[in-house]
Amino acid sequence: MFVIEAVNDKGWRWISAICLKPATAEAFLESVPAELRAMQKLVELPITAYPLFVVDENGFQYGGADLVRARLASVTPHGSEDYIHFNVYIVRDDFLPNRPGEDSMGDIYHWHITDWSLQPPRSEVIAEELLEAERRAV
Numbered sequence: 001m002f003v004i005e006a007v008n009d010k011g012w013r014w015i016s017a018i019c020l021k022p023a024t025a026e027a028f029l030e031s032v033p034a035e036l037r038a039m040q041k042l043v044e045l046p047i048t049a050y051p052l053f054v055v056d057e058n059g060f061q062y063g064g065a066d067l068v069r070a071r072l073a074s075v076t077p078h079g080s081e082d083y084i085h086f087n088v089y090i091v092r093d094d095f096l097p098n099r100p101g102e103d104s105m106g107d108i109y110h111w112h113i114t115d116w117s118l119q120p121p122r123s124e125v126i127a128e129e130l131l132e133a134e135r136r137a138v
Contacts, residue, residue, distance in 0.1 A: 001045040001052060004029055005060065006101065008039055014103035015060065016040055018052060018095040028096055036101035050092050051133045054108075057086035065130045072113065072126070081116040088113060090133050 002025035004016040017028045025042055032040055045052075045062050053068050055061040061071075068088050075085050089110040097104035116122055 001047040001062075003043045003045060003060075003062070004032075005041050005043055006036070006039045006103070007041075012103075013056075013059070014105050015054065015089075015095070016101050016104075017097065018091050020048075020050075020094065024094065024096070028100060032101035040101060049137060051137060052091040053133075054089040054091065055086055056089065056105075065134050068130060072118070072123075075113065075118060077115045077118060079115070081114060083115055085113045085115075087111065090129075092133070092136065 001018065001020055002022055003018050004025060005013065006016050007013045016032065017025065019025050019028065022044075029037070029040060029042060047062065047064075051065075053063055053065060055063075055067060055071050061067060071086065071088075078085070087110055089105065089108045091108060095108060097107060111117065111126060117126060
């Protein structure tokens with residue numbers, strides 16, 4: 001699997017694209033406008049099928065549902081139900097947005113993991129969605 005990660009001069013990070021085939025990733029990277037291309041980096045992952053889970057917390061971690069479960073189990077509540085510990089993105093197929101090189105990550109199904117997310121009923125919904133994503137694996 002191939003990910004095109006980006007970071008701008010302010011240090012803001014995003015994923016510009018995710019795809020299974022290297023030719024698709026290279027073609028997408030070529031479609032990125034010249035002024036954004038220097039910010040982009042092609043990353044090859046040792047993952048061969050969807051779903052892909054992305055944990056976004058001071059950088060990106062990639063893996064399966066077990067990565068997310070482990071991260072959820074390691075979280076210590078902050079004390080504010082609105083505090084965002086990290087975000088989790090579930091990528092079920094190639095992510096090739098219409099605006100190459102720009103931040104379109106909000107278009108990917110995701111969760112903001114807050115203190116509220118760690119407690120029932122929200123934690124139960126997240127656990128069920130993880131199972132469902134695994135069942136629907138491509």
